[in-house]
Amino acid sequence: MPMNVRSAKDFFRPLALGAPEPLREIPARPSRAIHFFDPSNEKMAAKIPQLVGTVDVLLGNLEDAVKADRKEAARAGLVAIAQATADLGGQGASTQLWTRVNALDSPWVLDDLTTLVSAVGDKLDVVMVPKVEGAEDIAYVDRLLAQLEARAGLTKPLLVHAILETARGMTNVEEICGASPRMQGLSLGPADLAASRRMKTTRVGGGHPGYVVRQDARKTSDGVDVEAPRATYQQDLWHYTIARMVDACAAHGIYPYYGPFGDIADVVACEDQFRNAYLLGCVGAWSLHPAQIEIAQRVFSPSVEDIAHARRVVAALQENGGDGTGAVMLDGKMEDDASLKQCLVLVELAEQLAARDPALAQLYAGAGA
Numbered sequence: 407m408p409m410n411v412r413s414a415k416d417f418f419r420p421l422a423l424g425a426p427e428p429l430r431e432i433p434a435r436p437s438r439a440i441h442f443f444d445p446s447n448e449k450m451a452a453k454i455p456q457l458v459g460t461v462d463v464l465l466g467n468l469e470d471a472v473k474a475d476r477k478e479a480a481r482a483g484l485v486a487i488a489q490a491t492a493d494l495g496g497q498g499a500s501t502q503l504w505t506r507v508n509a510l511d512s513p514w515v516l517d518d519l520t521t522l523v524s525a526v527g528d529k530l531d532v533v534m535v536p537k538v539e540g541a542e543d544i545a546y547v548d549r550l551l552a553q554l555e556a557r558a559g560l561t562k563p564l565l566v567h568a569i570l571e572t573a574r575g576m577t578n579v580e581e582i583c584g585a586s587p588r589m590q591g592l593s594l595g596p597a598d599l600a601a602s603r604r605m606k607t608t609r610v611g612g613g614h615p616g617y618v619v620r621q622d623a624r625k626t627s628d629g630v631d632v633e634a635p636r637a638t639y640q641q642d643l644w645h646y647t648i649a650r651m652v653d654a655c656a657a658h659g660i661y662p663y664y665g666p667f668g669d670i671a672d673v674v675a676c677e678d679q680f681r682n683a684y685l686l687g688c689v690g691a692w693s694l695h696p697a698q699i700e701i702a703q704r705v706f707s708p709s710v711e712d713i714a715h716a717r718r719v720v721a722a723l724q725e726n727g728g729d730g731t732g733a734v735m736l737d738g739k740m741e742d743d744a745s746l747k748q749c750l751v752l753v754e755l756a757e758q759l760a761a762r763d764p765a766l767a768q769l770y771a772g773a774g775a
């Protein structure tokens with residue numbers, strides 16, 4: 407265990423007298439779409455009550471995209487929205503309430519945390535912290551939240567979500583995930599991360615047409631013809647990052663998310679990027695526009711076909727002795743204990759989603775074994 411992590415015996419002790427006990431397990435609440443809104447924008451704020459119940463997570467954004475002279479209005483707006491909106495945030499609410507606070511080196515973050523925890527700590531589910539560089543950033547937030555929770559008399563601990571968006575944060579990704587029992591998950595922050603790494607894309611997430619591999623050149627009698635047309639295949643700029651993030655999160659029992667996809671009009675490429683993240687193990691993505699809510703909630707829900715197949719595999723292995731051991735052939739394919747576990751990932755996700763989404767419950771109910 408690294409020296410800067412508390413002993414396993416103390417790991418779950420509250421960090422302030424009177425703060426709630428940390429959770430031993432991070433609840434698997436559906437969070438397929440984390441819909442960002444600017445609480446200082448009155449037009450956007452007015453639409454929030456209509457979104458409750460239609461989106462898994464609403465996130466009041468206080469950081470980037472909110473102008474410096476609107477930071478205080480955004481903070482106050484979020485408090486007002488949280489207080490006034492029924493069924494938004496807190497245990498059992500149909501839509502979770504998250505916030506993204508300002509960066510830890512900014513002049514606003516101390517007031518962000520102090521105000522929000524004191525005023526609406528019982529409604530906030532998750533605090534997203536941007537530009538996290540290492541375990542020391544999480545330790546700071548962890549202790550401060552415990553102090554604020556104790557002062558506010560909260561009974562449920564706030565969870566923390568880190569954005570992976572600096573090269574240093576990336577190199578410390580495992581220690582960030584394990585830094586506190588509050589750690590709920592990680593999101594990829596492709597814009598800040600690209601800048602921090604000096605990548606040469608200026609897009610907010612998504613692919614780049616220059617990042618390709620090319621078919622071999624055709625051989626000719628005097629060598630190779632490099633000028634003749636050849637197929638190229640665009641590669642995913644974010645594959646390595648997401649795969650590392652997924653491993654770090656899974657190893658620590660927390661959840662990975664794709665972050666923002668900035669090209670709002672390109673709903674097709676957005677869907678591709680979200681689906682790649684889903685297939686690699688992510689549980690959700692950010693939505694920057696109402697159009698992206700539907701994409702994320704559809705893509706991060708298993709298809710009816712996948713659930714029907716997964717249930718057939720589970721049933722076939724149960725019939726084969728009931729304890730999941732051994733192997734069976736199904737449609738010419740070998741299924742064993744490992745493929746049973748793969749199928750259970752999908753079946754359990756479908757159950758969690760069905761419990762909150764009646765339309766999905768109906769769809770999955772028809773996906774028979």
Ligand code: GLV
Nearest residue numbers: 571595596597598
């Ligand atoms: C998100 O915050 C990003 O930097 O991409």
Ligand code: MG
Nearest residue numbers: 470571595598
């Ligand atoms: Mg960012």
